[in-house]
Amino acid sequence: MNNPQVNYETAAEYVYRAIKKDIFTKKLKAGQRLPEAAIAKELQVSRTPVREALRKLANEGLVIITPNAGARLVSPSLQEINDAFELRNYLEQLAIAKAIHxxxxxxxxxxxxxxEEEERIFERKDLEDYLRINIQFHHIIAEATGNSLLVEYVDNVLSRIYVFMVFYESFFDFDTNPSLDEHRELVKAFKLRDKKLAQKLMEHHILHSAEALKVE
Structure with a gap:
């Protein structure tokens, strides 16, 4: 990989994008160490932009930085994943109850x-963009409640869960994406103002998402 002749900010962004690409293409695995010196050598940059890139990834929940031990990718336990999905279901059920009317x-x-955008992105197998549009879909539902704190909580739990999906989801191994139809059915329920149906569909959607994770 060629060394970019750029300023510090762009060098940090270059390192950030390079590491993130390796995460999203599963070249890097959950729990794997990310030694600054090795990354700097591979990308032909100094350790300063590497350190900045790792901090940015840590802020996104993808990396854990431990004093005197360095950085590594997150490796959530099955209990942490189950807890996050339980909280997500509770928050999104509440969002539907408040947003339906x-x-x-x-x-x-x-x-x-x-x-429609989700369908286009799935066809080109862009995981990062796919997770972004997924968050946006659920964000719109939370936003419709008019409760800004609930929106923040939904966004936070979705961000955490989509970190899990980066490491453990394998839906791009398939030709079809059931999430698309599940989202379409949710929209139909909103058009009908049917709270019970929408909540049932959301619970199924979240359960399906949890079952799709392949935790080793």
């Missing part, structure tokens, strides 16, 4: 547009 035609349109 408040969601606007514009927000429903945004949900439909997100599904």
């Amino acid at each position: 408040k969601i606007t035609p514009l927000q429903i349109c945004r949900l439909e547009e997100a599904i």
Whole structure:
């Protein structure tokens, strides 16, 4: 890999994107160490931008930095994953209850547009972009509640869960994506203002997402 002749900020971004690409393409595995010196040598940069890139990845929940031990990729336990999905289900059920009669035609349109984008992204197998549009879909539902604190909590738990998906999800191994149809059915339930149906669909959707994780 060629050394970019760029300033410090761009060098840090270069390292950040390189490491993140290796994470999303599963070249790097959960729990793997990320030694600064080795990364700097491989990418032909100094250790300073490597350190900055690792801090940025830590802020996103992908990396853990331990004093005197260095950086490594996260390696969540099965209990941590189960706890996160349990919390997600609780928060998203609450979001539906509060949003079902408040969601606007514009927000429903945004949900439909997100599904269309999700379908296009799935076809090109871009995991990072796919997770981004997934978060956006669920964010719109939370946003429709009008409760900014609930939106923040939903976003936080989704960010945590999508870190798990980066390491343990394998849906790109398949030709079809059941999540697309699940999202479409959710939108239909919102159009009907059917809280019970929407909550049942969301619970199934979350359960399906949890079952798709292959934790070793």
